[in-house]
Structures are given as C-alpha cells and as structure tokens.
Amino acid sequence: MLYGFDIGGTKIELAVFNHKLEQQYSERVDTPKSSYKDWLDCISTLVEKADKRFACQGSVGLGIPGFVNQENGLAEITNIRVADNKPILKDLSERLGREVRAENDANCFALSEAWADENQQYPFVLGLILGTGFGGGLVFNGKIHSGQIGMAGELGHLQLNYHALKLLGWDKAPIYSCGCGNHACLDTYLSGRGFEMLYRDLKGEGLSAQEIIRRFYLGDESAVDFVRIFTELCAISIGNIITALDPHVIILGGGLSNFDYLYQALPQALPSHLMRSALVPPIKKAKYGDSGGVRGAAALFLSR
Incomplete structure (x- = not known):
C-alpha cells in the first residue's frame, strides 16, 4: 500500500492508496506543536496504525509546506517550527524501518494530477x-x-x-x-x-x-x-x-x-x-x- 501524508501547520492527514492510487482509508489529526519528538511520534503512530489495519508495511511519502534540502538533509518548513531545520527523513526512516520520501506540497499536487489517467x-x-x-x-x-x-x-x-x-x-x-x-x-x-x-x-x-x-x-x-x-x-x-x-x-x-x-x-x-x-x-x-x-x-x- 502507498501512504501519503499532507503535513500542514494545523493538521496532519494520512491517506492510504492502492497502486492504482485509489484511496482506501484516511485519518486527520492536529499537528503537534509541543516538540519535535511529539511530531515524529504522531507520524509514526499513524503509520503503525495503517500497517496494522492493512497487514503490510506501506511506503511513506510526505507532502510538506517547504522542502528537504537535498545537500544537508534538513527540512525547511518554517511554519512548522518543531520540525524546521531537522533531519526529518533520516529520523522517520530510522523509526519506521523503511525509506521515507518528502516533497513540497505544490510538487505533490502536480504529481497527483500528472498521474490522472487523462494526463498521463x-x-x-x-x-x-x-x-x-x-x-x-x-x-x-x-x-x-x-x-x-x-x-x-x-x-x-x-x-x-x-x-x-x-x-x-x-x-x-x-x-x-x-x-x-x-x-x-x-x-x-x-x-x-x-x-x-x-x-x-x-x-x-x-x-x-x-x-x-x-x-x-x-x-x-x-x-x-x-x-x-x-x-x-x-x-x-x-x-x-x-x-x-x-x-x-x-x-x-x-x-x-x-x-x-x-x-x-x-x-x-x-x-x-x-x-x-x-x-x-x-x-x-x-x-x-x-x-x-x-x-x-x-x-x-x-x-x-
């Protein structure tokens, strides 16, 4: 299964898709603002719940309001202060035992549209x-x-x-x-x-x-x-x-x-x-x- 996250300053949404990009499940929670650990815990918990629900280890992609600097691995997401300037992909990959990818939310929007049948x-x-x-x-x-x-x-x-x-x-x-x-x-x-x-x-x-x-x-x-x-x-x-x-x-x-x-x-x-x-x-x-x-x-x- 494919797990997609929309990471916002107010809400975090997880949606689960099959390989035809047909949505199977979604959940939305408040974005933690107290600490970086709580932010990581929130995403990890959502992934673990989805793994259990679908009896698999799904891939994890993040859409973020900024980007991860490909040279130093640090996130530039100024409106989520607890995660800004942090190695979010390294830390989440280690926690979840799988590769985690991230892209700017506008890039994710474009990618979603590019995978529409009529746009391929x-x-x-x-x-x-x-x-x-x-x-x-x-x-x-x-x-x-x-x-x-x-x-x-x-x-x-x-x-x-x-x-x-x-x-x-x-x-x-x-x-x-x-x-x-x-x-x-x-x-x-x-x-x-x-x-x-x-x-x-x-x-x-x-x-x-x-x-x-x-x-x-x-x-x-x-x-x-x-x-x-x-x-x-x-x-x-x-x-x-x-x-x-x-x-x-x-x-x-x-x-x-x-x-x-x-x-x-x-x-x-x-x-x-x-x-x-x-x-x-x-x-x-x-x-x-x-x-x-x-x-x-x-x-x-x-x-x-």
Whole structure:
C-alpha cells in the first residue's frame, strides 16, 4: 500500500492508496506543536496504525509546506517550527524501518494530477497553485523535478517584470513585501490574497475574492476592468514560465482555479507574451482538489 501524508501547520492527514492510487482509508489529526519528538511520534503512530489495519508495511511519502534540502538533509518548513531545520527523513526512516520520501506540497499536487489517467499522455506536467500563495510543481514522465537542493518549482518567488509593472502603472503599482524577504514576488500577486490586495489598491475597495468574482459575472464595471488587468498580469507572468519551461500541459489548483473565466481568458491573452513559434499548452482545472496533496505524496513511490 502507498501512504501519503499532507503535513500542514494545523493538521496532519494520512491517506492510504492502492497502486492504482485509489484511496482506501484516511485519518486527520492536529499537528503537534509541543516538540519535535511529539511530531515524529504522531507520524509514526499513524503509520503503525495503517500497517496494522492493512497487514503490510506501506511506503511513506510526505507532502510538506517547504522542502528537504537535498545537500544537508534538513527540512525547511518554517511554519512548522518543531520540525524546521531537522533531519526529518533520516529520523522517520530510522523509526519506521523503511525509506521515507518528502516533497513540497505544490510538487505533490502536480504529481497527483500528472498521474490522472487523462494526463498521463503528457510528458511534462506543470502544476500551478493560485491559492493562499502562488507556487508550482514540475513533473517529467511521472517524476517530480526537485532541482539541486529541492526548491525547483518555487515559481511564486519569481518577481514582477517590466511588462507587469507597466500594466499596473509605473507610479501607482503596489509593491508588496514577501515572506521570503524580497519584494514584488508573484506569490503576493497571483494568489488569492494577491487578487484581493490588488483590487483594494487599484480600485479602492476591500472585497473578498468571491465578491469580486460575483460582481464580475454581474457585469460590474470596476470588477470587469480589474479582472482584465489580473488576467493580463497572469498572462505576462505565466507566459515567462512557459517560455522558460515549455510544458505540455498546465494544471491549475487552489481557490482561484475555480474562477472558470480564467480557462477562457488565459489562452487568449497568452500568445502576445510568447515567442512566435510557441504553443499555448492546454490549461486545465485540477481534478483532485484538496485530496491532491496526500495522493501526490503517496505517488512519490510510483514510476512509469
């Protein structure tokens, strides 16, 4: 059996899958915050319960909000302080008597989608999350590309370019600080919270993303103009990513991926930001939604 964990700052979810990635069982518990030992104990207990339930020693994959540095083995997961800067894979592997693998949760999302039956035709799947933040995952032939130290796909920390600043207005473009310590990262513009902050700063009214979208569909002039700007901003930024990576398909996840207008507007807006011979890849909505993280973590042990 394949065990997938979605490790969050608030909750830890375990889901068990067969080798067809069909879910058999799941359990969710609060994330321990008291000590690293308690955090390790929590995961170990969930694995041992699953082993007993399914009478096997399942593979263990973790989806984490960060990454494990491949050079020193230390986890970089700043929103789970008890496990940050700890050798989580070494310690869990020793406790559980088996290999444990981990990947960034955005990579797990992309991997889950790449293993969907309808997406296995694509050699290179690019997953983009437009949620609380903006991030990505790169999957080549069913395997995540993590890069030299494990941070490949951190597309949210690319920064606004000339065309984006020109679109937003040189003298009025809001420049947001990012949690990474830099400014004008895509994470603070193409995310759900970026959508709301941009509307506030460009249109002078604080609204939720849901309300902005509702007004857009009602034909509200301010909302319609804002969505035009936001779509163009997405096209500029994603166009750069397509130019660099040339994916066969793009899968969108996160809250803003449910804004169906984007699937009509983005393919129309992208060509002017690409090279003449470039192809706009199919842009599809994620199939597995919130379950993609655990499913992708479980798929870390699959190969084509």
